Amino acid sequence: MAQEINDSNFETEVLKSSQPVLVDLWAPWCGPCRMLSPIVDKLGQEYLGKVKVFKLNTDDNPNTAIQYRVQAIPTLLFFKGGALVEQTVGVQPEKEIRTKLDGLLK
Numbered sequence: 001m002a003q004e005i006n007d008s009n010f011e012t013e014v015l016k017s018s019q020p021v022l023v024d025l026w027a028p029w030c031g032p033c034r035m036l037s038p039i040v041d042k043l044g045q046e047y048l049g050k051v052k053v054f055k056l057n058t059d060d061n062p063n064t065a066i067q068y069r070v071q072a073i074p075t076l077l078f079f080k081g082g083a084l085v086e087q088t089v090g091v092q093p094e095k096e097i098r099t100k101l102d103g104l105l106k
Contacts, residue, residue, distance in 0.1 A: 002044040005054040007061040020104035021052045023081040027059045032091045033074040
C-alpha cells in the first residue's frame with residue numbers, strides 16, 4: 001500500500017530518502033488515477049523495504065506538482081538518490097512500472 005505524502009514532507013520523505021522512491025501524483029476526481037491506484041498499491045507491497053512508494057494528491061498539494069512541471073495526472077515520478085530520474089504521464093502498464101522500479105535498484 002502506498003503512503004500519502006504532502007508538500008511539507010516531500011523533501012524529507014522523497015529527496016532525502018536513502019531508498020529509491022516512486023511518487024504517484026493523483027486527484028480524487030481523476031478516473032485514470034483511480035485505474036492506476038491499485039497497480040501502485042500492489043507494487044508498493046511487492047517492493048516494500050526496497051523502494052518507497054508514495055501518493056500525493058495534487059489538489060491538496062499543488063506546490064510539488066508545480067515544481068516538477070506536472071501538466072496532467074496521473075504522473076509517476078521516479079527518484080534515486082534524491083534526483084528525479086524518470087517521469088511518466090497517464091496510466092502505465094504494471095510491467096512498465098515494474099521495469100522502471102527494477103532499474104532504480106541497479
